[in-house]
Amino acid sequence: MSTSATQEPQLTKAQQRKMRRFDNPWLNPKLLWGAAILIGIMALGLIGRLLWDTELVFTGSGPLKLPPIGFENLRGQSGITDHPLGTDGAGRDVLSLLIVGAPNSLYVGLLASLIGMSLGIFLGFSAGFVRGRVDDVIRVLSDVMITIPPLLILVVFQSAYGDVNLTMMAVLIAAFVWQSPTRLIRAQVMSMRESGYVQMARLSGASTFHIMFKEMLPNLIPYLFGSFIANVTTSIVTAVGLEVLGLGPQRVPTLGRTIYEAINAGALIQNLWWWWGIPTLFLALMFIALLLINIGLDEVSNPRLRKL
Amino acid sequence: MKRTLTLTAVALAMAVSGGAFAQERADTVIFDLDRTIKDPENFNWFTSGTKRQHGAHQSMWEPLFILNYTTGELDPWLATGIESNDDFTEWTLAIREGVTWSDGETFDADDVVFTANLALNNEDLSQREAANLRSQVASVEKMGDLSVKFVLKSANPRFATENFGVRIFGSFLIMPEHVWAGEDPATFAFFPPIGTGPYTFTSASTNRAIWDRNDDWWGAQSGFQELPEPQRLIWLETGGEESRAQLIASNQIDAATNVTVGTLEAIRAQNPNVTAWHEDYPYAWPDPCARQLEINTTVAPWTDPNLRRAVAHIIDRSQIVNVAYEGTTVASESMFVQYGSMGAYIDAIKEAGYGLPAKGDAAAGQALIEAAGYAKGDNGYYAKDGETLSVSIHVNSASTEYTRTIDVVVEQLNRAGIEAKAVPVENGVFWGEVLPFGSFEMSYSWLSCGSVNEPWTSMARYTTDSVVPVGERSPGFNNTSRWDSEAAATYTELVASMANLAADDPKLPELVAEAYAHLDAEVPFIPLVQAAKLLPFNNTYWTGWPTAENAYNHPAFWWNSGHQIIHNLTKAQ
Numbered sequence: 012m013s014t015s016a017t018q019e020p021q022l023t024k025a026q027q028r029k030m031r032r033f034d035n036p037w038l039n040p041k042l043l044w045g046a047a048i049l050i051g052i053m054a055l056g057l058i059g060r061l062l063w064d065t066e067l068v069f070t071g072s073g074p075l076k077l078p079p080i081g082f083e084n085l086r087g088q089s090g091i092t093d094h095p096l097g098t099d100g101a102g103r104d105v106l107s108l109l110i111v112g113a114p115n116s117l118y119v120g121l122l123a124s125l126i127g128m129s130l131g132i133f134l135g136f137s138a139g140f141v142r143g144r145v146d147d148v149i150r151v152l153s154d155v156m157i158t159i160p161p162l163l164i165l166v167v168f169q170s171a172y173g174d175v176n177l178t179m180m181a182v183l184i185a186a187f188v189w190q191s192p193t194r195l196i197r198a199q200v201m202s203m204r205e206s207g208y209v210q211m212a213r214l215s216g217a218s219t220f221h222i223m224f225k226e227m228l229p230n231l232i233p234y235l236f237g238s239f240i241a242n243v244t245t246s247i248v249t250a251v252g253l254e255v256l257g258l259g260p261q262r263v264p265t266l267g268r269t270i271y272e273a274i275n276a277g278a279l280i281q282n283l284w285w286w287w288g289i290p291t292l293f294l295a296l297m298f299i300a301l302l303l304i305n306i307g308l309d310e311v312s313n314p315r316l317r318k319l
Numbered sequence: 320m321k322r323t324l325t326l327t328a329v330a331l332a333m334a335v336s337g338g339a340f341a342q343e344r345a346d347t348v349i350f351d352l353d354r355t356i357k358d359p360e361n362f363n364w365f366t367s368g369t370k371r372q373h374g375a376h377q378s379m380w381e382p383l384f385i386l387n388y389t390t391g392e393l394d395p396w397l398a399t400g401i402e403s404n405d406d407f408t409e410w411t412l413a414i415r416e417g418v419t420w421s422d423g424e425t426f427d428a429d430d431v432v433f434t435a436n437l438a439l440n441n442e443d444l445s446q447r448e449a450a451n452l453r454s455q456v457a458s459v460e461k462m463g464d465l466s467v468k469f470v471l472k473s474a475n476p477r478f479a480t481e482n483f484g485v486r487i488f489g490s491f492l493i494m495p496e497h498v499w500a501g502e503d504p505a506t507f508a509f510f511p512p513i514g515t516g517p518y519t520f521t522s523a524s525t526n527r528a529i530w531d532r533n534d535d536w537w538g539a540q541s542g543f544q545e546l547p548e549p550q551r552l553i554w555l556e557t558g559g560e561e562s563r564a565q566l567i568a569s570n571q572i573d574a575a576t577n578v579t580v581g582t583l584e585a586i587r588a589q590n591p592n593v594t595a596w597h598e599d600y601p602y603a604w605p606d607p608c609a610r611q612l613e614i615n616t617t618v619a620p621w622t623d624p625n626l627r628r629a630v631a632h633i634i635d636r637s638q639i640v641n642v643a644y645e646g647t648t649v650a651s652e653s654m655f656v657q658y659g660s661m662g663a664y665i666d667a668i669k670e671a672g673y674g675l676p677a678k679g680d681a682a683a684g685q686a687l688i689e690a691a692g693y694a695k696g697d698n699g700y701y702a703k704d705g706e707t708l709s710v711s712i713h714v715n716s717a718s719t720e721y722t723r724t725i726d727v728v729v730e731q732l733n734r735a736g737i738e739a740k741a742v743p744v745e746n747g748v749f750w751g752e753v754l755p756f757g758s759f760e761m762s763y764s765w766l767s768c769g770s771v772n773e774p775w776t777s778m779a780r781y782t783t784d785s786v787v788p789v790g791e792r793s794p795g796f797n798n799t800s801r802w803d804s805e806a807a808a809t810y811t812e813l814v815a816s817m818a819n820l821a822a823d824d825p826k827l828p829e830l831v832a833e834a835y836a837h838l839d840a841e842v843p844f845i846p847l848v849q850a851a852k853l854l855p856f857n858n859t860y861w862t863g864w865p866t867a868e869n870a871y872n873h874p875a876f877w878w879n880s881g882h883q884i885i886h887n888l889t890k891a892q
Contacts, residue, residue: 086584261729281582
C-alpha cells in the first residue's frame with residue numbers, strides 16, 4: 012500500500028476524517044454545533060413545558076429573590092429544589108422564565124426574519140429582474156430605509172402604542188430587516204439574469220415568475236440561508252433591545268424583559284446575579300449559535316473557506 | 320509631542336476641575352429627582368409639569384406654614400398665624416415682618432392678595448393648590464401691610480391647613496407681584512424665577528437643577544432662622560432604582576427617592592452611612608397617600624358597579640404587601656391613611672361593615688361577574704356577547720413600587736378570568752395626560768389622598784361637582800373616576816354636610832360611615848395598600864436627616880416642607 016505510485020497525500024487519521032467531511036459540506040462542525048445549541052434551546056422550551064410548571068412564570072408564584080441551588084442570597088436564604096435556578100424579585104421562577112422566555116425570543120427573531128426575507132426576496136427579484144421603474148422605486152426605497160436606525164423608530168412607536176404582543180413586535184421589526192436581503196438579492200439577480208440558463212428559459216417562453224422563482228431562486232439558496240440567519244440575529248438583537256428598555260410585551264415573559272426588570276429593581280446592587288445573569292447567558296448562547304450557523308453556511312456556499 | 324502636550328493639558332484640566340468639585344462636594348447637598356424636568360426654563364407653578372419638586376419649593380419658594388406631622392401643629396413660616404371667625408367663614412392671615420424677595424423687594428400683603436386673585440380669576444390655573452383655593456374662597460382683602468382676610472364661600476374649619484400648610488406635597492405659593500403684574504398667569508414662564516427662600520436659582524436643564532445659597536436671606540437677618548449650612552443644592556435625575564442605589568452607595572447623592580427594601584439592605588451593606596426613617600426593618604415611612612386602583616366609571620363595561628365590586632373582591636391585598644412591598648406596608652382597611660389620628664373614622668367604617676379584607680375572595684368576584692351575564696370561555700376569560708371581559712391598567716413607570724403592584728393586580732385579575740394588562744407610561748404623560756383627562760380604564764395612583772387628621776378632605780375628592788366629561792381636565796385631580804350616579808349624588812350631599820364640622824365633632828364618624836356606604840356599594844375606586852416610602856439618606860457628608868427618633872417632621876424631601884430638612888442639615892465631621 013505504502014509503495015503505491017499514485018499516492019494519496021500523507022495525511023494523519025484526523026486530517027483524513029476532516030477530509031471526509033467535505034463530502035457533505037452541510038455537515039461541517041460549525042453548522043452542526045450552532046444548530047445543536049439552537050435545537051437545545053428549543054428543546055428546553057418544548058420539553059420543559061411538559062416537565063415543569065410554566066404557571067410559575069407569573070408574578071407572585073414563589074418566594075422572592077431565592078438563589079439557585081447551592082448558593083445563598085444576601086439575606087442568607089439558600090436555594091431550594093422547588094426553584095432550582097432561583098426566583099426573581101417578584102417571585103417568578105427563573106427556570107420557567109427560561110422555558111417560556113427563550114423560545115419567545117427565538118420566535119420573534121425567526122418570524123421577523125421570515126417576513127423580512129420574504130419581502131426581500133420578492134422585492135429583490137422584482138428589482139433585479141424587471142429593472143426599469145420598478146427597480147428605481149425599490150432601490151431608492153431600500154437605500155433610504157437602510158439609513159434609518161430601526162431601534163429609534165421602534166422605541167417611539169412602542170412607547171406610543173403601549174403593550175404589544177410578540178407577533179406584533181415581530182411584524183414591526185420585519186419592517187426594518189427587508190432592505191439588506193433586497194439589495195443582496197437584487198445584485199445577485201442582475202448578474203444571473205444574463206447567464207445562459209436564464210436566457211434559455213426566456214427563449215423557451217417561461218413566465219417571469221417561473222424564471223425568477225423556479226430557475227434562479229434555487230441557485231441562491233445558500234445566500235438566502237446566510238442572509239436569513241443574519242437577519243434572525245438582527246431581529247433578536249432589536250427585540251431584546253426593545254425589551255431591555257421595557258418596551259416589549261408586558262405579561263409575556265421574554266429574556267429581554269427579565270433583564271429590564273432586574274436592572275429596574277436594583278438586582279445588580281442586591282447581587283441577585285441569577286436574575287439577570289442566567290437570561291444574559293442564554294442570549295449569549297443563542298447569538299453564538301446563530302454566529303456558528305452563519306459561518307457554517309458561509310463554508311457551504313464558499314468552498315475556499317473550508318479549512319483542514 | 321504635540322499629542323503628549325494635549326493629553327497632559329487635558330489631564331491637568333481634569334485634575335483641577337476634579338479637585339474643585341471635590342472641594343465643593345462637602346458644601347453641596349445632592350438630592351435625587353425621580354422625573355425629567357420637561358421645561359427647565361418655566362417656573363409657573365400654577366400650570367402642570369415639573370415646576371416645583373426640583374428644588375423650587377424646597378429652597379426658593381417658601382410656604383406660609385408647614386404642617387408638622389409629629390405634633391399635628393402648623394409651624395409658621397412666612398406667616399406668623401391665621402385666625403378664623405367663629406363659624407369658619409372668614410380667615411385672617413398675619414404675615415411675618417421683615418420678609419423680602421431675593422431681589423430686595425418687600426414681601427407683604429399685596430403679594431398675597433395679588434397671588435390669591437390670580438388663582439381666583441383664572442380657570443386655566445390647573446394645579447391642585449390653585450383649583451382648591453378657587454373653589455373655596457369668595458374674596459380676598461388686604462387689611463394692612465401684614466394682614467390679609469379671606470372670605471370663604473362656605474364654612475371650612477380646615478382652610479389654613481388645606482391651602483397654606485403643606486399638608487400633602489405642596490401649598491399655595493405666593494408669587495412676587497412686582498414680577499407677575501401685567502403678565503398672563505396661564506402662560507407666563509417666570510424665568511428667571513425669584514423667591515423668598517435662602518437659595519436662589521442658578522441653572523437648570525432637563526435632568527438637574529442647581530440652587531446656590533443667598534447669604535443675604537431675610538430669615539438670617541431678621542433672626543427667624545440661621546442660614547442653612549449647605550452652600551449649594553442640586554437636584555439630579557438619577558433614573559431607575561439601580562442607578563439611584565449605586566449613586567447613594569458611592570456617596571454621589573445624599574438623599575434618594577423610594578427604593579425597595581432589598582435594595583436598601585444592599586446599599587447599607589456597601590455604605591453603612593446610609594440610613595432610613597427606621598433604623599431597622601421595615602425602615603419605611605408611612606406616606607399619607609394610600610395606594611388605590613382608580614376606575615373610570617364612564618368606560619364600559621366598568622360603568623356597572625357590580626363589575627367594579629367584582630374586581631374589588633378579586634384583589635388580594637396581602638399578596639400586594641408581600642410581593643410588591645416585601646412586607647414593608649399593610650393592607651388598607653378603608654380609603655384613609657392609617658394614622659392614629661384617623662382611627663375613629665376607620666373604626667366607624669369597619670363597624671358599619673365596610674372595612675376591606677386583606678385577603679381576596681375570587682369566588683365572590685366571579686359570582687358577581689357571572690351574575691352580570693358573563694360566562695367563562697375556553698381561554699379562561701369571561702366573555703359576554705363575544706366580548707372578552709378585559710381591562711388595561713395604566714401605571715406610571717417611574718418606580719418599581721408602582722409597576723410591581725400592578726403586575727400583581729394584573730396577575731390576580733387574569734387568574735380570576737379578567738383579561739387584564741398593564742400599560743406603563745412615562746411619569747409626565749401619566750400625570751399630565753392620562754389621569755386628569757380620564758384617558759384610562761383603570762390606573763394606579765393615590766387620588767383619595769388628602770386626609771391626615773380629619774375625613775372630609777379625602778372624601779370630598781369624589782363628589783359630583785368635580786365631574787367633568789372624559790377629555791376635560793378634572794379639577795385638582797378630583798373625582799377622576801367621573802362617578803356621577805344617584806348614589807354619588809347622595810354621597811355628595813352627605814360629604815357636604817360634613818364640610819363645616821370641626822375634626823373633633825362627635826357626629827363626624829357616624830356621617831363618615833353613612834357616606835362610605837355609597838363608596839362601598841358603587842366602588843368608584845379600590846383602596847389597595849398603605850403607602851410606604853423607603854427613602855435612603857446618606858450621612859457621609861450631611862447629618863440631621865429626619866428619622867423616627869429625630870422626627871422634627873416627615874422625610875418627604877420633595878415636598879414644600881423640604882425647607883425644614885435643609886435647615887436641619889449639618890456637615891458631617
